[in-house]
Amino acid sequence: MDFRIFTEPQQGATYDTLLEVAKATEDLGFDAFFRSDHYLRMGDGDGLPGPTDAWITLAGLARETKRIRLGTLMTAATFRLPGVLAIQVAQVDAMSGGRIELGLGAGWFEQEHAAYGIPFPREKFDRLEEQLEIVTGLWGTPEGATFRYDGQHYSLADSPALPKPVQRPHPPILIGGFGAKRTPSLAARFGAEFNIPFGSPEVAAQQFGRVREALVEHGRKADDIVFSNAFATCVGKDDAAVARRAAVIGRDPDELKANGLAGSPAEVVDKIGRFAELGATRVYFQILDLHDLDHLALISAEVTSQFG
Numbered sequence: 001m002d003f004r005i006f007t008e009p010q011q012g013a014t015y016d017t018l019l020e021v022a023k024a025t026e027d028l029g030f031d032a033f034f035r036s037d038h039y040l041r042m043g044d045g046d047g048l049p050g051p052t053d054a055w056i057t058l059a060g061l062a063r064e065t066k067r068i069r070l071g072t073l074m075t076a077a078t079f080r081l082p083g084v085l086a087i088q089v090a091q092v093d094a095m096s097g098g099r100i101e102l103g104l105g106a107g108w109f110e111q112e113h114a115a116y117g118i119p120f121p122r123e124k125f126d127r128l129e130e131q132l133e134i135v136t137g138l139w140g141t142p143e144g145a146t147f148r149y150d151g152q153h154y155s156l157a158d159s160p161a162l163p164k165p166v167q168r169p170h171p172p173i174l175i176g177g178f179g180a181k182r183t184p185s186l187a188a189r190f191g192a193e194f195n196i197p198f199g200s201p202e203v204a205a206q207q208f209g210r211v212r213e214a215l216v217e218h219g220r221k222a223d224d225i226v227f228s229n230a231f232a233t234c235v236g237k238d239d240a241a242v243a244r245r246a247a248v249i250g251r252d253p254d255e256l257k258a259n260g261l262a263g264s265p266a267e268v269v270d271k272i273g274r275f276a277e278l279g280a281t282r283v284y285f286q287i288l289d290l291h292d293l294d295h296l297a298l299i300s301a302e303v304t305s306q307f308g
Contacts, residue, residue: 001276001307002031005296006073006230006284010038010112012047015060017290022061024293025068028300032069033061034103034284037076040112044250055088062096069099073195073230073284074176076107077127078118082134082154090139090165098166103174103195104132125182127153132173132190137161139170174228178207188214193226193282198259204229205278228282229275232260235268235299245295249288261285265302272307 005025009018022033037054041047058070070092080088093100106124107113113120121127130151141147141161149156165171175187176195184207187194194211196204212222234249234256236242242263246253256262261271261283272283285299 004032071101074103074105078107093165184214230284233285
């Protein structure tokens with residue numbers, strides 16, 4: 001089991017704050033620092049000072065960290081043209097010395113598209129599939145050869161398919177979500193990891209099973225990819241500490257215990273164990289209060305340390 005920190009900077013965070021969290025992530029022994037890819041806050045709050053771009057942030061962190069892996073949960077396929085995305089990710093992979101991972105999803109938050117003039121197409125899932133084909137096709141094209149793609153939504157002609165990422169054949173690709181057919185199929189075709197965000201054990205078991213079936217259908221082994229979960233996280237020494245942390249992020253402690261990873265370290269360890277029994281080998285702790293570094297220290301000392 002490995003453990004990663006997952007942040008939501010659209011709720012309000014500067015680059016310096018994200019850098020501080022990333023350095024704490026590295027110092028405290030977590031495996032990776034991930035961030036969302038959104039341009040508009042969700043729910044309450046003012047979102048100040050405003051959004052930060054995911055890949056610009058990761059480029060900066062790539063130069064200011066040494067060990068942890070870096071990535072997105074999830075980059076929206078609606079935000080960037082696939083050729084541009086392939087260049088960006090390959091460049092940041094080089095800047096990090098080969099520590100980048102690409103979580104890629106269809107995109108769903110229509111309001112942020114309207115707020116910043118980003119087209120919000122109806123056929124998002126078809127575009128996601130083409131983006132995955134293009135990005136992996138560009139990275140997989142031998143140096144000196146060219147890449148061509150004629151799709152319904154994207155066309156590339158005589159691309160030199162450069163630059164190449166450091167990681168070969170390419171950085172790990174994460175696919176996630178709850179779709180019953182196309183999502184498992186895309187995970188089986190392109191994924192190094194399949195992620196369930198904020199799902200119950202019952203939902204995770206069902207979706208992990210679908211992905212395993214799809215893997216076999218596509219000629220891969222049933223457990224050929226990493227299965228992971230992401231959880232809203234609120235850990236405290238006692239109920240009073242949990243309640244204080246929950247209040248800061250505007251959540252109810254009982255709701256967090258039901259739907260996330262919340263409570264005492266022992267309670268959180270027990271819940272992680274239930275997902276491990278389903279085959280999950282990776283956990284993303286969604287940390288919403290980015291100024292509470294003591295929270296990360298507690299999770300490292302009393303939760304992740306319980307797993308060998």
